[in-house]
Amino acid sequence: xxxxxxxxxxxxxxxxxxxxxxxxxxxxxxxxxxxxxxxxxxxxxxxxxxxxxxxxxxxxxxxxxxxxxxxxxxxxxxxxxxxxxxxxxxxxxxxxxxxxxxxxxxxxxxxxxxxxxxxxxxxxxxxxxxxxxxxxxxxxxxxxxxxxxxxxxxxxxxxxxxxxxxxxxxxxxxxxxxxxxxxxxxxxxxxxxxxxxxxxxxxxxxxxxxxxxxxxxxxxxxxxxxxxxxxxxxxxxxxxxxxxxxxxxxxxxxxxxxxxxxxxxxxxxxxxxxxxxxxxxxxxxxxxxxxxxxxxxxxxxxxxxxxxxxxxxxxxxxxxxxxxxxxxxxxxxxxxxxxxxxxxxxxxxxxxxxxxxxxxxxxxxxxxxxxxxxxxxxxxxxxxx
Numbered sequence: 001x002x003x004x005x006x007x008x009x010x011x012x013x014x015x016x017x018x019x020x021x022x023x024x025x026x027x028x029x030x031x032x033x034x035x036x037x038x039x040x041x042x043x044x045x046x047x048x049x050x051x052x053x054x055x056x057x058x059x060x061x062x063x064x065x066x067x068x069x070x071x072x073x074x075x076x077x078x079x080x081x082x083x084x085x086x087x088x089x090x091x092x093x094x095x096x097x098x099x100x101x102x103x104x105x106x107x108x109x110x111x112x113x114x115x116x117x118x119x120x121x122x123x124x125x126x127x128x129x130x131x132x133x134x135x136x137x138x139x140x141x142x143x144x145x146x147x148x149x150x151x152x153x154x155x156x157x158x159x160x161x162x163x164x165x166x167x168x169x170x171x172x173x174x175x176x177x178x179x180x181x182x183x184x185x186x187x188x189x190x191x192x193x194x195x196x197x198x199x200x201x202x203x204x205x206x207x208x209x210x211x212x213x214x215x216x217x218x219x220x221x222x223x224x225x226x227x228x229x230x231x232x233x234x235x236x237x238x239x240x241x242x243x244x245x246x247x248x249x250x251x252x253x254x255x256x257x258x259x260x261x262x263x264x265x266x267x268x269x270x271x272x273x274x275x276x277x278x279x280x281x282x283x284x285x286x287x288x289x290x291x292x293x294x295x296x297x298x299x300x301x302x303x304x305x306x307x308x309x310x311x312x313x314x315x316x317x318x319x320x321x322x323x324x325x326x327x328x329x330x331x332x333x334x335x336x337x338x339x340x341x342x343x344x345x346x347x348x349x350x351x352x353x354x355x356x357x358x359x360x361x362x363x364x365x366x367x368x369x370x371x372x373x374x375x376x377x378x379x380x381x382x383x384x385x
Contacts, residue, residue: 010301016076023059023084031090037352039089040262043096043255044216044360046170048125051095055125060099064107069120075307079254079300086258087265093167093216098122100253102129102175105193109234109242114195118173132162132176132196132220133243142177143187143240149178149194149227156180156194156232158202158225166367168205168218174198177243180236191239194231201225212359244313252302252316256323257295259364260330263357264288266350267334275345281337288333291326295319314381321374324364331357 030050031039038045054060062078064070071077078099085092103122106114121127138144147160162168162176174196182190198205202225207215234242268285270276298319305312334354338346365371379385 009297010304012076012079012300013074016074016080019077020080020084023081024088026057027084027088027090031088034089034091035352036089036262036266036349037356039091040260040353040356041091041093041214041360042086042089042259042262044093044166044214045089045091046093046167046216047091048094048128048170050091051125051128053125054092054095055123058123060095060125061103061119061123064103064119064123068107068115069123070103071123075303079303083254083258086254087261089262094128094170095122095125097131097166097171098127098129101131102173105175105242106195106233109193111230113230114233118195127173128167128171129173129175130165130168130171130198130218130220132165132174132178134162134164136161136163136219142243143191144184145177145179145191146184147176147178147222149176149180149192149231151180154226155229156227158194158196158222158227161219161221163217163219164208164367165205165218165220167216168198168220169207169215172198174220175233177239180232180239188240190237191243192236193233193239193242194227195233196222196225196227196231200227210360210363212356214360217363244311252299252306252312252319254296254299256320256368257292257299257327259324259327260357260361263334263353264330266353267337270347270350278337280340284333284337288326288330295323295326299323314378317369317374317377317381320368321371321378324371327364328361331361 030053051060058071059081061069062071062073062081063075064072066072099122103119106118118127133142135144135146147158147162149156149158158178160178165174168174176194176196177191178194179190180192196203202223204221204223206219208217208219209215210217271281271285302312302315302319305315331354335358338351338354376385
């Protein structure tokens with residue numbers, strides 16, 4: 001292999017790229033009635049109807065084996081789908097987590113019965129999952145889990161609380177990281193993952209309204225919830241290893257680059273008009289695009305590592321840290337541009353989108369791991385601490 005070949009960028013295979021036009025045409029029709037400030041919610045948006053339509057087309061669980069109802073296709077196929085969902089602002093939050101990590105986690109660690117029960121329902125857009133990781137008063141210290149699932153003669157008795165649980169009020173199931181043995185001081189030891197049916201007695205879900213007026217974050221309480229023995233995923237006590245591998249899927253995808261993309265595209269459309277075209281705006285567009293292109297290339301390269309069965313934890317943390325920094329820069333920089341203009345020159349719909357993204361943007365560097373935690377991971381991975 002020549003030096004030039006070794007430096008070549010990872011590219012999405014042509015057979016996967018071929019799907020893009022079909023997906024783009026379908027989504028353009030599906031979201032045509034949604035204004036930009038609604039589409040800006042994208043994977044935070046919620047539509048069970050759209051999820052079921054995507055399931056009917058085979059666009060959920062596309063990488064999962066056909067024997068479980070999946071598409072049996074490459075992970076790059078899913079990458080194309082996700083990019084198109086985000087770029088058009090499709091409200092895909094209902095199935096997002098189930099497709100991105102819950103079903104793959106069950107496929108990797110679950111029993112045969114778990115695979116056959118949950119995965120086909122996810123692929124049809126009928127079973128929605130949320131993630132139970134964060135807890136009150138723990139910040140980003142995931143290893144300090146206090147929620148306990150105590151083994152008993154019926155399975156496990158679950159007690160505790162989770163917080164910042166996206167769309168829990170719309171989901172049927174949660175995959176929760178819990179302590180099945182030991183104490184919080186034991187850190188990574190004694191942690192396990194369990195599937196919780198959110199309709200069980202003793203489960204209470206309370207949405208939390210954020211600055212933008214959305215209520216997709218929730219707190220979830222468990223008051224002596226009886227779980228069956230088959231609620232356990234994987235081996236008891238191996239939850240930390242399982243959840244850290246799971247986070248590579250969560251941290252490296254296009255959703256860590258494109259949370260502000262509907263706003264950016266809408267602003268670009270304005271900048272291309274005679275009224276909106278200015279030299280500072282053109283320079284800003286170039287600055288964003290020259291950062292976005294290499295970040296996308298990094299994200300695609302990590303996808304290739306995942307396809308090969310690797311666990312690029314540090315690389316994924318790097319993409320998320322840089323990606324969310326850019327996502328937060330975009331609304332701030334666009335606000336500076338628009339508010340330097342005469343008010344009557346700026347479209348109201350563009351301002352409405354800017355308002356939503358500005359209010360939502362603080363969460364971009366919180367979800368999936370805070371900035372300080374990610375920088376610590378990166379430093380350790382580079383041997384700097």
